[in-house]
Amino acid sequence: MIVSRANLCGKPSKLEDSLSEAVQLVESLPLVLVKNSSVVRLRKPCPGRLFGKGNLDFFRKMFLKEKITLVIVDGNLTAIQQRNLEREWNVKVLDRTGLILEIFGSRAMSREGVLQVELAHLNYQKSRLVRSWTHLERQRGGMGFLGGPGETQIESDKRAINARISQIKQSINKVVKTRALHRSARKKIPYPTIALVGYTNSGKSSVFNRLTGESTLAKNMLFATLDPKMKALKLPSGEKLILSDTVGFISDLPTLLVAAFKATLEEVTSADLILHIRDISINNFENQGAAVESVLESLGVEKNSKRIIEVWNKIDKLKSSEPVDIVSLKKNDYSKQSKALISAKTGTGFESLLQIIGKFFSDEKKEELIFVPFDKNKSRSWLLSNNLVIQEKIGLKGSEMWVSWTKSQKRKFESQTG
Ligand code: GDP
Numbered sequence: 001m002i003v004s005r006a007n008l009c010g011k012p013s014k015l016e017d018s019l020s021e022a023v024q025l026v027e028s029l030p031l032v033l034v035k036n037s038s039v040v041r042l043r044k045p046c047p048g049r050l051f052g053k054g055n056l057d058f059f060r061k062m063f064l065k066e067k068i069t070l071v072i073v074d075g076n077l078t079a080i081q082q083r084n085l086e087r088e089w090n091v092k093v094l095d096r097t098g099l100i101l102e103i104f105g106s107r108a109m110s111r112e113g114v115l116q117v118e119l120a121h122l123n124y125q126k127s128r129l130v131r132s133w134t135h136l137e138r139q140r141g142g143m144g145f146l147g148g149p150g151e152t153q154i155e156s157d158k159r160a161i162n163a164r165i166s167q168i169k170q171s172i173n174k175v176v177k178t179r180a181l182h183r184s185a186r187k188k189i190p191y192p193t194i195a196l197v198g199y200t201n202s203g204k205s206s207v208f209n210r211l212t213g214e215s216t217l218a219k220n221m222l223f224a225t226l227d228p229k230m231k232a233l234k235l236p237s238g239e240k241l242i243l244s245d246t247v248g249f250i251s252d253l254p255t256l257l258v259a260a261f262k263a264t265l266e267e268v269t270s271a272d273l274i275l276h277i278r279d280i281s282i283n284n285f286e287n288q289g290a291a292v293e294s295v296l297e298s299l300g301v302e303k304n305s306k307r308i309i310e311v312w313n314k315i316d317k318l319k320s321s322e323p324v325d326i327v328s329l330k331k332n333d334y335s336k337q338s339k340a341l342i343s344a345k346t347g348t349g350f351e352s353l354l355q356i357i358g359k360f361f362s363d364e365k366k367e368e369l370i371f372v373p374f375d376k377n378k379s380r381s382w383l384l385s386n387n388l389v390i391q392e393k394i395g396l397k398g399s400e401m402w403v404s405w406t407k408s409q410k411r412k413f414e415s416q417t418g
């Protein structure tokens with residue numbers, strides 16, 4: 001059972017959209033069957049139970065009748081509200097942050113992903129601990145009902161939680177260090193990288209599979225991949241690239257979860273090219289795109305950055321009369337960026353997508369004279385090891401180097417050597 005963002009008074013269509021997003025999120029949890037969902041309008045949220053007496057009675061009867069055992073409130077609940085609702089209805093109650101934590105917990109695959117989710121979960125609990133200090137005797141396990149990393153017995157006081165938090169932070173630091181080692185090993189491969197980003201369910205994994213011919217997890221599930229997946233890809237021109245699939249985006253990601261989420265998106269910031277996969281067949285096409293763009297911006301990738309290519313997916317779902325209108329309409333809005341229209345299901349448009357990618361990477365080489373001071377020896381060796389230097393003249397303070405490079409090589413140089 002899902003109760004959508006109850007205390008938001010928006011347009012009905014907006015509420016329906018956010019309810020259907022919540023339903024999709026819940027359906028991506030294992031072992032959960034959504035029996036019912038509804039938008040509840042509240043005149044005034046009640047501090048102790050959120051809902052008024054009428055709603056409380058109505059839902060209690062419904063839950064009993066339909067044998068509902070789990071209720072998701074798509075909004076924020078205080079610890080007290082959550083506990084009171086569970087007593088009142090005799091069901092398990094989760095709020096939006098709790099739900100997303102469950103999803104992260106069930107999807108995290110790498111060691112770092114698991115640790116970051118546990119950290120986010122502990123912080124979530126800690127913040128609730130402060131607010132509900134007097135109710136400590138009934139400390140909740142949170143993730144206990146479906147299993148997952150947070151299930152490990154969570155101590156019932158703040159000090160114990162803090163101890164665990166610093167432990168996890170240490171482990172994360174260790175993991176991040178080894179990962180940085182792996183990454184620098186990968187950086188030695190002189191292949192450009194492409195990251196697939198996009199809203200959950202937009203078709204990233206399907207596009208990834210078609211492009212790489214590998215079958216990874218491509219299910220009708222949100223967050224089917226929490227950790228980036230990387231594969232090599234060969235363009236028709238013969239050029240090799242590294243492609244990475246990433247975790248899906250969602251709107252209104254609770255701030256507590258941003259770090260856990262960003263840990264999985266580091267590949268995006270360092271990518272030469274970003275493919276923004278968008279589901280063209282949905283109603284809130286615009287909102288989803290904006291949600292992704294704002295996350296990208298928070299990672300330092302500008303909205304109109306030249307290294308983003310929009311890929312509009314699922315054109316097979318448009319009715320035969322529809323595509324032209326929608327396409328021309330949406331083209332006007334997004335005419336600044338290059339884009340491809342594809343269907344990952346039928347394979348339509350992949351040839352031209354590959355052409356666009358090819359064109360992006362085959363841009364002409366330019367010669368430039370740059371000065372590298374002696375204390376930037378790392379930059380010098382990077383240029384040399386990537387075979388970009390035509391001529392070098394060593395002076396008193398550093399080297400004057402003639403380099404010949406493409407725009408993406410130059411970008412890579414700037415991002416990797418600082
Ligand atoms: P992700 O969450 O972005 O990785 O999305 P997935 O690749 O897992 O796809 C989500 C759902 O959309 C799956 O059920 C896919 O089969 C479906 N899907 C992906 N691309 C297309 C497409 O071009 N057309 C249609 N009709 N369905 C698609």
Ligand code: MG
Binds near residue numbers: 224
């Ligand atoms: Mg996916």
